Amino acid sequence: MNTTCNFDIPRKIFDLFCCEGEITDITKNNSGNINQTYIITTHDKQGTKRMYTLQQVNTYAFSEPAKVMENIAKVTDYLCEKYTKLYGSADRRCLRIVRTKTGEIYHNNEQDGFWRCFNYIDRAKGYDKVEKLDHFYMAGRAFGEFQKVLADFDASELYETIPNFHNTPKRLEALKRAVEQNKAGRAKSVQEEIDFILSRESKAGKIQHMLETGEIPLRVTHNDTKLNNVLIDDDTDEAICVIDLDTVMPGTSVIDFGDAVRFGASTGAEDEPDLSKVSLDLNLYELFTKGFVGEVTGFLTETEIDSLPLGAYTVTLELASRFLADYLDGDLYFKTTMPDHNLIRTRTQLKLVKEMESKWDAMNEIVQKYK
Ligand code: GN1
Numbered sequence: 001m002n003t004t005c006n007f008d009i010p011r012k013i014f015d016l017f018c019c020e021g022e023i024t025d026i027t028k029n030n031s032g033n034i035n036q037t038y039i040i041t042t043h044d045k046q047g048t049k050r051m052y053t054l055q056q057v058n059t060y061a062f063s064e065p066a067k068v069m070e071n072i073a074k075v076t077d078y079l080c081e082k083y084t085k086l087y088g089s090a091d092r093r094c095l096r097i098v099r100t101k102t103g104e105i106y107h108n109n110e111q112d113g114f115w116r117c118f119n120y121i122d123r124a125k126g127y128d129k130v131e132k133l134d135h136f137y138m139a140g141r142a143f144g145e146f147q148k149v150l151a152d153f154d155a156s157e158l159y160e161t162i163p164n165f166h167n168t169p170k171r172l173e174a175l176k177r178a179v180e181q182n183k184a185g186r187a188k189s190v191q192e193e194i195d196f197i198l199s200r201e202s203k204a205g206k207i208q209h210m211l212e213t214g215e216i217p218l219r220v221t222h223n224d225t226k227l228n229n230v231l232i233d234d235d236t237d238e239a240i241c242v243i244d245l246d247t248v249m250p251g252t253s254v255i256d257f258g259d260a261v262r263f264g265a266s267t268g269a270e271d272e273p274d275l276s277k278v279s280l281d282l283n284l285y286e287l288f289t290k291g292f293v294g295e296v297t298g299f300l301t302e303t304e305i306d307s308l309p310l311g312a313y314t315v316t317l318e319l320a321s322r323f324l325a326d327y328l329d330g331d332l333y334f335k336t337t338m339p340d341h342n343l344i345r346t347r348t349q350l351k352l353v354k355e356m357e358s359k360w361d362a363m364n365e366i367v368q369k370y371k
């Protein structure tokens with residue numbers, strides 16, 4: 001969703017970056033839950049159009065944003081080299097950081113906040129909802145390929161910018177702390193949701209346990225594989241570029257698979273208030289699985305592939321506990337635009353968890369069919 005508003009600040013900040021031409025259009029992109037994103041179009045004297053993404057990074061979520069940018073700089077350099085080898089050109093395949101006029105990879109000061117700029121890939125979109133079935137299959141392939149391409153990237157080069165980001169047991173512990181602290185005085189009203197999550201604590205901890213015992217490996221993963229984080233080419237309907245590299249860091253492939261399913265295979269939006277509209281669409285699940293497993297077979301271990309459904313289940317419960325903890329804290333982390341927004345998000349996730357429980361056998365059979 002794009003909106004117009006007062007753009008004096010992004011205009012002023014944009015001028016600090018090495019961009020060409022004069023601004024001819026600015027829109028705000030409201031689809032992310034954390035950062036503020038502006039799409040800026042410029043034209044130069046010859047009439048050449050260029051587009052950029054300017055973002056203000058949320059420093060509540062990312063307490064060390066400079067490290068986030070150092071990670072992104074390394075990963076984008078690496079990906080561009082790889083994609084150039086694979087496709088002949090990385091032009092529409094890879095985000096590139098646009099530096100400031102003083103040569104930095106971000107602009108940061110107390111008054112303005114923390115800003116960065118990327119090239120914008122035109123004639124391609126990140127979708128909040130599957131509009132054409134094939135897009136979700138393509139997204140599965142793109143996220144699978146992303147992992148494969150990063151397979152020999154040295155994980156020790158990356159900062160863990162949000163420690164324990166997908167450590168589900170720690171997320172559940174944080175929920176318990178939020179219940180105890182009850183900062184916003186909301187705990188009593190959500191006892192049912194708290195009980196629902198905590199009664200599933202043991203299954204929710206399995207993936208982390210498998211990581212700790214070495215049953216599944218730590219890899220360099222994306223960690224935020226929502227459908228809207230892959231750009232689909234307007235002309236070819238191909239998934240061309242994985243975006244939002246803020247959380248690329250050590251993680252597990254099964255959570256990347258799972259997060260994409262959690263978001264994209266749901267029949268409702270992540271914040272759909274009418275739960276009757278929220279279910280797990282097995283047809284969509286199968287399309288994503290076919291794309292993803294097709295790419296990673298022979299690269300992921302058999303245990304990882306067998307654990308993909310558990311990845312979906314785990315990350316859905318994890319997001320429920322994160323949204324609920326933020327609701328209890330008084331909505332400090334995720335952007336909210338309607339009353340009880342984080343509670344609504346919690347409930348969609350819990351509906352999906354129930355759906356996965358009832359469709360568990362089918363979810364497993366589908367993974368086995370494509371491996
Ligand atoms: C946040 O900002 P966005 O929308 O890309 C969050 C993810 C959640 C997601 C839920 C750094 O991602 O972990 O899965 O919201 N990112 C961070 O929509 O916390």
Ligand code: MG
Nearest residue numbers: 034224244246
């Ligand atoms: Mg993100």
